[in-house]
Amino acid sequence: MAPTARGAYRALLRAQRALFAGDTRALAAAHEQTRAEFHKWREVADPSLAASLVADALDTATFMRQSVVQTVRNERGNFELKPDPQLHFSTSKVPEYVEDIGEAARLAEIKERRRGAGKE
Structure with a gap:
């Protein structure tokens, strides 16, 4: 089954919660930025572009979990x-x-x- 935008969004939020645990200001800013980006691209009709955006979001979540520290x-x-x-x-x-x-x-x-x- 192909990853969905909803799944990618949730993966990003989970990665942000883990990365910014205890820093409510950074967590709120990260969540707001994620919401804004997903809102900006919500009307994408091209399936290949949508798949690329979902893959980018999942890659970002993985990068945040594995390579970023606070x-x-x-x-x-x-x-x-x-x-x-x-x-x-x-x-x-x-x-x-x-x-x-x-x-x-x-x-x-x-x-x-x-x-x-x-x-x-």
């Missing part, structure tokens, strides 16, 4: 990332705490210089 600001004002085992990159080593992006980039640069110095 960071949360901790009590020190820094962002934390807690990878979910369902995510594609969750097997990669993710630092538990990074002071800020600039500090992380500076540390990466120092490590790279040390590696380069060891080769000489």
Whole structure:
């Protein structure tokens, strides 16, 4: 059975609920955007275009479930990332705490210089 627009819509809403759990503002914005896009394309008569739009929506829901994370600001004002085992990159080593992006980039640069110095 071919996927339906209703099924794709529900898949997107489920992915958004999982991704934005605890962030009501982001969840409401995502739901509103999804509603607006589906409303915009509701009169599509071409079956191939409709199938393409449904496939795109399902791909987006899958991407959101498997590849997108939301960071949360901790009590020190820094962002934390807690990878979910369902995510594609969750097997990669993710630092538990990074002071800020600039500090992380500076540390990466120092490590790279040390590696380069060891080769000489």
